[in-house]
Amino acid sequence: MHPWNRPQEPAELRTQRAALTRAFVKKRRATGKTPRCKWPKVRNATGELMTLQKLLAEHTGRHCNYCDNLMDYTGPKTIDHFLPKSRFPCLVYVWSNLYLCCTYCQRKGTRYNKKALRPDELGYSFSRYFRYHRDGTMSVVANDKTDQERAEITLRLLDLNDDEMVKDRRRAFMQHQVPRRRPLRAGLDSYTASLRDAVQRPSFEDKPFRDFFSQEQES
Ligand SMILES: [Zn+2]
Secondary structure (H helix, E strand, O other): OOOOOOOOOOHHHHHHHHHHHHHHHHHHHHHOOOOOOOOOOEEOOOOOEEOHHHHHHHHHOOEOOOOOOEOOOOOOOEEEEOOOOOOOHHHOOOHHHEEEEOOOHHHHOOOOOOOOOOOOOOOOOHHHHEEEOOOOOEEEOOOOHHHHHHHHHHHHHOOOOOHHHHHHHHHHHHHHOOOOOOOOOOOOOHHHHHHHHHHHOOOHHHOOOHHHHHHHHHO
8 A cells, every 4th residue: 555645626526526425325215225426527637527537546656545556457447435335325425535446455345444544644654554575465564553453454454465466466576676787788888778777667656566666665
């Protein structure tokens, strides 16, 4: 879970929230089932009209808000309600309850825990709570008892050590490992060498599981 600065609520959501929520609650009462959301089209900072999923993806760099994997690998972009819409219908269109989520993390379904970590909460950083390992697993490293409890709850809720996720991480780490700096070959000037390195290394934002690579950069 990579820290995230939540952008401002799109105006289209803000102005339609009350009416959309009323319609949601009414339909839920009438059918006895949790209806699907009707997300309004929203405009990004440059005025382009788009789906809410796409707008969120622009702000997360196409990474899932929870597991941080690149959405290109994990199927369609979905919007998750941190507090599920089936239990908290009044929060169904509340901006601070919405996160971009991959199909892996959506498997949590209607399970929730108010103590789970949020990537946009004040003071959140990956290294305060978690650590990635080269075998693809992740573990809790929080020192403080409350931090530890919240990290463990989050790990379990999102099933972040699920077999598929672990396999995905291991593959990503192998593919995107920063190559060890090799000595320059005779005849290869430093400019050509830097171009070679740029081609070999995807940008930080394009790497799956950015926190793993930021740990690499630190160490
Ligand atoms: Zn995810």
